[in-house]
Amino acid sequence: MATDTGGKFDGSGLRTGLGLDDPRRLFRGTAGLIGFVALWYLVSLTQPAIVLPSPVAVAAEFRGQLVSGTMLEALASSVRHWVPGTIAGTGLGVGAGVAFAWSGLLDDVTAPLVRVLRPVPPLALIGFAIAWFGLNHAGAAFIIAVGGFWINFYATYGAVEGVSEDLVDVGRTLGVRGDLDMIRSVVLPASLPGITTGIRTGLGRCWMLVIAAEIFSVPGVGREILRASNNLRVDRAIAYILVLSLMYLVVDVAFRAVQRRVLAWQA
Template sequence: MSTQTDTSSDTVVAGSFEGDLRRYLRGLGGLLAFLAVWWVGAITTQPSYLVPSPLDSARAFADLFTTSAEIVVPVLGSNLVLPTGLAHLAQTLFHYVPGLLLGAACGMGLGLAMGWNGALDDWLRPLVRVLRLIPPLAWVVFAIVWFGIHHTGAAFIVFVGAFWINFYGAYGGVEGVSSDLTDAASTLGVERDLSMLKLVALPSAAPQLLTGFRTSIGRCWMIVVGAELFGAPGVGYEIINASNNLAMATSVAYMILISVAFLCMDVGFRLLERRVLAWR
């Protein structure tokens, strides 16, 4: 009996390994195919600077870490010398992180409140529907007028983007809480709204909350780069600055840097998400 069980277990493990290996090989094949198409496009496009080759882009990416740049740390006012790529990435993070975290917190807070309180939902739903239609980058002109071309203005744009993504994640999560759960909690003595929200609604909506935040991590990278194209310091500004000088390989290098930064953040958050939702 135990021999048959061990054999079945080994078969499952082997099948899982083969499936994972097959997926990795397919992913590698897709990446190699993309590089091949990129290389062909680079050697057939004239003038040559329009589409830099993968090799030229790799060299430009390496150059981001062989030279150094000095930046000013906001609030502290101190100077910091880092490799060029990391220096400009840090400038982006100075407004990306505060905008993301504050926008997510406010969006989740309002989403939870409106999803749980029907009267508040009735009051604010028309306003939400109107404001939600405005793209985050449409607020750039106001950000420049209100805060200037600085970290605060770019952080405001990121805030707007993060707010709506997390708002709808929280709103949908709380609104979708099963009545069976609330009825069971009431039977067990949970009566106050705040207690019901804390003990029932939040745990039930946790997957949607985390999914919304994870989505905002990637979406806000696109938003922050767009905001920096108007002059705020950071990776987005360096992309447009390099393209103005026809240094397209450098622009691609900064695009790769953004991808690497997002990948690291996404992997880290997925690990955190698994720990938080381990009870499921």
């Protein structure tokens, strides 16, 4: 049960995003951010710029890259493979998670293959991405999709597997017949909180994989970070890291709004 912890939860038990509608949370968050930037500035005074540039230097570089158009061009390029990769990984992961968790036969047949493939990191598949798709957005989207798939697969699998047998029995009592009807009418609604949590986690993971997906010279924010790091332009690297953080923040806030609406029945 949610307790009075400063307005962190709404009636459905979900955290209410950034807390922009709660003055206390907004104040705490702002204070924490200011404190972090102040500490960063103080530490940067003791280090050369090549090791840790100051927030002022990073802000100046951020503005310069934004005004020149380089940052927007890189971001647009990253979005071109982040969107299809995320959609493919999420859709396939959720679909496979539901199917494998519901069907004992399918789960038994694929369990060895899942255990073999799961430990393989997306970075290990870069060679396959290049061979199958080439040095382009499709190859980068493949890497992102692989990473997003497993997060959504296991989150969905666990959520469906955790559906109470009592709910399934109630569904049968009320006349629900057939696997597809049972999944649509009982299993999916009951497992939706866990599935949406997995999707939210996967969205963040896919932004993290943008850097890995662009390691083989596909243009985008990740490649700009790698270039800046190789040239010891730490200020520029941090500026582009902030771009990824801001994009994830926008996507996360938007998804949380959708999630609260979809799960409004929990209240």
